[in-house]
Amino acid sequence: MRLTRILYAIVTVIVASSLFINGLAEWKSYGLLSEDSGTEEGRSYTGYVQRIPVLSVCYILGAVGVIYLGWYHLRLTGAVTSIAALLQDDKTSGSNDGKRFLPPFRLTKINELYPALSKHFAGCTSHITEYEKKIRDLQVKIQLSKRRGENTEAIIYSIRDAVIVIDDSDRLLMANEAAGRLFNFDHNDSKLMPVSELIGPDQGEFADFLSHNRQSKGQATRKEIEFIKDGMPEIFDCIVSCVYDQDRQVCGVVAVLHDITREKQIQQMKNDFVSHVSHELKTPLASITAFTEMLADGEANDEQTRKEFYSVIQNQAQRLNRLIEDILNSSRIESGLIKINKVTASLTMLIEEQLQMIKTYAEEKKVTVIGQKPIVYDQVDVDKDMMQQVIVNLLSNAVKYTPSGGSVKIETEVDENASLVRVNVTDTGVGIPEEDIQHVFDKFYRVGANKKQAEGTGLGLNLVKQIIEKVHGGRVFVMSKVGVGSTFGFELPLATRQTVRAL
């Protein structure tokens, strides 16, 4: 290639030189003629003088043109050869052995390279378009991933259960607000802190559980763990699962802690309820069975004793019936299945009907029951059976928690202005601690301090509340002082006098 270029240059120089010499020769001949300035052999000298400089200049310009073209051709072919070498270099992965920038001497090379260049540039354009599309796809994926991440965080933060995510070094990666509250740390400002430091030394069982689960690399495990919060025990159902990376290697652990303290309390209350109901049902049944057997065996020696036995059996059967009614009515009212049969009746009369039965029970306990003063007008629209149950429950409850020698007083008062009647049952019993008062109408709730005082199901007062408030639209209330006694009562709207006259 180099030789070709040298030859090309020599030819160019020769052609250019000959043209230049011709030009000079013409110029010279013009100079000679001009010295004689006139006509010779019939020729017009003036026209000759005018022609000779033009031809000379043409020769000289031709020489310059040839030199320029030669130079330009060399430059052009050199550039094309460089491009060709580059393209060749791309194909052969750089094996150009030092000939990459040697230019060819033929201009026709461009024509030969044009299709390849066009194809290559078209391929490049196609690749660029493809890469642009991939970049756009990646940008979309990044945005989606970012949004998914934000959504996931938002979901985790909004979960009421505590959620903690730790890495493979037991450091905190993520925790929601509930977790922060449970373990008393700032969930936004505790990332990468050792989890054992965050949850504190008292919760070592939980830290061990997390660590053990991560190390075991097993499936999700759950455990009930008790935490002490503000000095009070709280039970959590802890579910811990390993977090795996793309290579299925454990890279952390996620723990979800669900507070089951309330469920446990309810479960305990239900267990206590079943236990108490069993006891409460069996107690009158035991009396009925025993007295029936005594009668059958002729152990009642005289008529009076036999009558006494029959009376006990009857009372205990009624007691059993009341208890069953309490349980059933409570369930029916809650499910809305109970049939309500309201009539207009006097509360005084309803109380009077129940007083005798309660007095028998109170006498056994040596508790005095004081009735009410006469009331002028105390008509209410009530379901009589349910209202009797309310009165019996309130009175028997008062007697139950009143020690021997104490008293229970029931009275009604009418508030004409508010158009309601109020019933108060006041005892001189053990009283209720302040912290228990707000719960005494809760289902299955029994005042801790009074559990030993008397048996019970924790159902009676709840039933009173349901009957008064849900069925009759009234209100229950309680006032109590430990060691002094309690007043339980309720208010009901008075029936309109027109209703009474109509009946």
Added chain:
Amino acid sequence: MTGKRVLVVDDEVHIVHVVAIKLRNNGYEVISADNGAEAFELACDEKPDIIVTDYQMPVMSGLELVEKLRQRDETKDIPVIMLTARSFAISKEQQEDLRVSSCLSKPFSPKELLGNIEDVLYQKQVMVSN
């Protein structure tokens, strides 16, 4: 076994009443209490030959009563029969540890209770005579 003194403990007056009648009709002397604390005092003072107690009672339960009885020299050997409305109120281990002679589940038969009392007192008599 006539003339033996039985302490009957139950917060249900009807149960105390029916057991007392059954025992008195069969020659026993009956004293009664309506809770564990009162029964313990009576046991210390009256030294009954046998105690029949309910398991679940206000103030002091039947179980607590037996535990206290076993801690005092003058009451530690008094046989106890327990009445309970709960089937699993007292375990076999507890029964053996506290030397509860037998447990009867409510509702119970007064006749069966009398039979239990007689058996326990007989065994006690045999042991003393040996």
